[in-house]
Amino acid sequence: MIKRMKLLMVVSVALGSCVLLSELGQRRAHLRGNTMMLSATAQQSPRPESRQVRSESGNLVVQLCDGRTQLEIVGMRAGEVLPPGKAREVARQMMAMYTEQQAKQASKWTQRDRVMWEREQKRMIDEGYRLFHDWQALGGTIGISCDMCHPDGADTHPETYPKFQTQLKNVVTLREMINWCIENPMKGKPLPCDDPKMIALEAYITSQRKGVSLDPGKH
Amino acid sequence: MRLLKWKKREQQYRQARTELFAAIKQLDRRSFLQIASLTAAVATAKTVLPPHAFQLVDVVRAETEEKPLFRFAYIADTHLYERTLNERFVRAALKAVEDVNALRPQPDFVLFGGDLAQLGQAKELELGKQILSELKAPVKMVAGEHDWYLDLGQKWQELFGPPTYSFDHKGVHFVALMSVNEKDFWTERKMTPMERMRTVAQLDSPIQSRFEVGDAGRQWLKQDLARVSIDTPIIILTHAPLYKYYRPWNFWIEDAEQVQELLFPYKSVTVIHAHTHQMITHRIKNIHFHGMLATSWPWPYAPEGLPRLTVKMNRPDPFDELDGLGDGAVEVYTTGYVDKHYNLWRRDPITVARAYLESWGREAIPPAPEFPSY
Numbered sequence: 001m002i003k004r005m006k007l008l009m010v011v012s013v014a015l016g017s018c019v020l021l022s023e024l025g026q027r028r029a030h031l032r033g034n035t036m037m038l039s040a041t042a043q044q045s046p047r048p049e050s051r052q053v054r055s056e057s058g059n060l061v062v063q064l065c066d067g068r069t070q071l072e073i074v075g076m077r078a079g080e081v082l083p084p085g086k087a088r089e090v091a092r093q094m095m096a097m098y099t100e101q102q103a104k105q106a107s108k109w110t111q112r113d114r115v116m117w118e119r120e121q122k123r124m125i126d127e128g129y130r131l132f133h134d135w136q137a138l139g140g141t142i143g144i145s146c147d148m149c150h151p152d153g154a155d156t157h158p159e160t161y162p163k164f165q166t167q168l169k170n171v172v173t174l175r176e177m178i179n180w181c182i183e184n185p186m187k188g189k190p191l192p193c194d195d196p197k198m199i200a201l202e203a204y205i206t207s208q209r210k211g212v213s214l215d216p217g218k219h
Numbered sequence: 220m221r222l223l224k225w226k227k228r229e230q231q232y233r234q235a236r237t238e239l240f241a242a243i244k245q246l247d248r249r250s251f252l253q254i255a256s257l258t259a260a261v262a263t264a265k266t267v268l269p270p271h272a273f274q275l276v277d278v279v280r281a282e283t284e285e286k287p288l289f290r291f292a293y294i295a296d297t298h299l300y301e302r303t304l305n306e307r308f309v310r311a312a313l314k315a316v317e318d319v320n321a322l323r324p325q326p327d328f329v330l331f332g333g334d335l336a337q338l339g340q341a342k343e344l345e346l347g348k349q350i351l352s353e354l355k356a357p358v359k360m361v362a363g364e365h366d367w368y369l370d371l372g373q374k375w376q377e378l379f380g381p382p383t384y385s386f387d388h389k390g391v392h393f394v395a396l397m398s399v400n401e402k403d404f405w406t407e408r409k410m411t412p413m414e415r416m417r418t419v420a421q422l423d424s425p426i427q428s429r430f431e432v433g434d435a436g437r438q439w440l441k442q443d444l445a446r447v448s449i450d451t452p453i454i455i456l457t458h459a460p461l462y463k464y465y466r467p468w469n470f471w472i473e474d475a476e477q478v479q480e481l482l483f484p485y486k487s488v489t490v491i492h493a494h495t496h497q498m499i500t501h502r503i504k505n506i507h508f509h510g511m512l513a514t515s516w517p518w519p520y521a522p523e524g525l526p527r528l529t530v531k532m533n534r535p536d537p538f539d540e541l542d543g544l545g546d547g548a549v550e551v552y553t554t555g556y557v558d559k560h561y562n563l564w565r566r567d568p569i570t571v572a573r574a575y576l577e578s579w580g581r582e583a584i585p586p587a588p589e590f591p592s593y
Contacts, residue, residue: 133421142300142304142305142306142307143300143304143305143337144305144307144516147421147422147423148422148516149516149517149518149519149537150519151422151423151468151518151519152423152467152468154519154521154522155519155534155592157593165538166538167538181537184538185537185540218593219590
C-alpha cells in the first residue's frame with residue numbers, strides 16, 4: 001500500500017515537472033517551430049498531432065498547439081529563428097487569435113458537421129441539376145427536359161409557392177407543379193413527393209433562387 | 220306640355236342624326252380608317268379564327284399612309300425531333316406553315332430563322348425540309364446551332380447550301396449570316412459528335428464556347444458589303460442576336476462590336492434574329508434589331524442585359540403549350556427600316572413599328588404585358 005503510494009507520488013512529481021518544463025520550454029519550442037506540448041488538460045483529451053506546416057512561398061509558419069491557429073511570417077524563411085522583439089510580437093498576436101476563439105460559446109457542432117452539411121447539400125443539388133437537364137433520367141418520353149423552358153432554373157419561381165394554379169384547381173406546392181411538368185410537357189410518370197429525385201429537383205431549383213424573398217401566391 | 224317636350228326631344232334626335240350622316244360623308248380618309256378599324260376590332264374581338272390570317276388595319280400606318288415596299292414572313296426555332304419521339308414540335312411547325320400559306324397577299328419569301336432540328340440529326344433536318352417544302356412562297360434558310368454541331372454543318376449544307384450568302388431584293392441588300400460559330404471545346408474533352416451536340420443543345424451549358432461570327436465571317440461580310448452603296452438598305456438575317464444580351468445563355472456573340480462596326484457606315488441596317496424565342500427589340504445607332512418568335516417553346520427573359528427598348532411579351536402560361544409562340548412577318552419600307560409583326564398564337568398580334576425604334580421608344584409604343592417576367 002505504502003509502496004504503491006510512494007510510486008504514485010514519484011510518478012506524479014515526475015509528470016508535474018515534465019509539465020512545468022514543457023510549459024517553460026513552450027515559447028522556445030514555438031519559436032523553433034516545435035508544437036509538441038504537454039499540459040494538465042491535454043493529458044485527458046487526445047493530443048493534437050504535430051504537423052510541420054509549410055507555406056507555398058517557403059515563409060516561416062508558426063502554429064499553435066491546437067493544430068489550427070497559424071500565422072505565416074512574411075520575411076522569414078522556414079527554419080530561421082525569430083529575433084526576440086519579433087518573436088514577442090508574433091506570440092502576442094497568436095495569443096489574441098486564440099483568445100478570440102475562446103470568446104465564442106461552446107458549440108455542439110464542429111467543423112466536421114459543417115463540412116458534412118455542405119457536402120450533402122451539394123450532392124443533392126448536383127443530382128437535381130442532372131435530373132433537370134436529362135429527360136431520360138427523369139422519366140420523360142418525348143425529349144423535353146426541364147432546362148428547355150427553364151435554363152438555369154429561370155422562371156420556376158419556387159419562392160411563390162404554395163399558390164393557386166388554375167388548371168390544377170387548387171393551391172399547390174412546388175412539388176405538385178414539378179409533377180405537373182413531368183406529366184404534361186415531359187409526358188413522364190409523376191414522382192412520389194418524398195422521392196429522392198423530387199427532393200433533388202427541389203434542392204436544385206431553390207438553390208438557383210437563393211436569397212430571393214418568399215412571396216407565396218405571386219403570379 | 221309633355222307632348223311638347225317629347226316632340227322637342229324627337230326633333231333634336233332627328234336633327235342630330237341628320238348631322239351625323241352629313242358629317243360621315245365629309246369624313247377625311249384618315250378618320251374613316253380609324254372608325255373602320257375600331258369597328259373591325261370590336262367585331263372580331265376574341266374570335267379566334269384559325270389560321271390567324273386576319274390582318275387588322277394598322278392605325279399607325281393609316282396615319283402615315285405609307286405602304287411597305289414588300290413583306291416577308293418568318294418561321295423560326297422549330298427544334299424538330301423525329302415524329303416517333305415527339306409530335307408536338309412537328310404539329311407546331313405545321314401550324315406555322317399553315318399560317319404563312321394563308322397570308323393574303325402571299326409574302327415575297329419566307330425566312331427560316333434557324334434551329335430546324337433539335338439535335339442536328341439527318342432525319343430531323345430532312346423532316347424539317349419536308350415540312351417547309353409545303354410553303355408556297357420561296358424559302359430563305361439560316362442555320363442555328365442545333366442544326367450544326369452534330370456533324371459541323373455537313374447535312375445542313377447538303378440540304379440547304381452554304382450558311383452565309385447574300386442577295387438583293389427590290390433595292391434592299393439581304394445578308395444571311397452564320398453567327399453561331401464556336402471555338403473548339405470538344406476535341407480536348409474527347410467528345411463524341413452526339414456529346415458535342417448535346418452540350419451545345421443545352422442553353423445553360425458552361426462548357427460550350429460563346430457564339431461568334433468569327434474572323435472569316437467578318438471578313439466575308441466586309442467584302443460583301445464593299446459592293447453595296449451607303450444608301451442601300453441592309454437587312455441581316457441571322458440566328459444569334461448580333462449584340463451582347465446575356466452571355467451564359469449565348470444570347471450573345473463575342474465579336475458583336477466588331478460586326479456592328481462593319482454595319483455602322485450604312486444608312487439603314489436591320490437585323491432579324493432568332494435563338495431567343497421571345498419578343499425582343501434593340502437599337503444601336505443605325506442598327507435596328509428584331510427577334511423572331513419560336514414555334515417550339517418560349518425562353519424566359521434573361522436575368523440581366525435585356526435591351527431597354529424591349530417591351531416584353533406576357534409571361535407564357537405553362538399550362539398552354541402554344542402560349543408565347545408563333546410566327547410572323549416583316550414589312551420593309553422605303554427607308555429600309557421595318558415593321559415587325561409578331562403573330563402570337565394565343566394572344567393578340569403585336570407590331571413593333573419602325574417609328575418606335577426611330578423615336579428611341581417615344582412613339583408607337585407596343586402594348587405592355589399584364590404579367591411580365593420576374
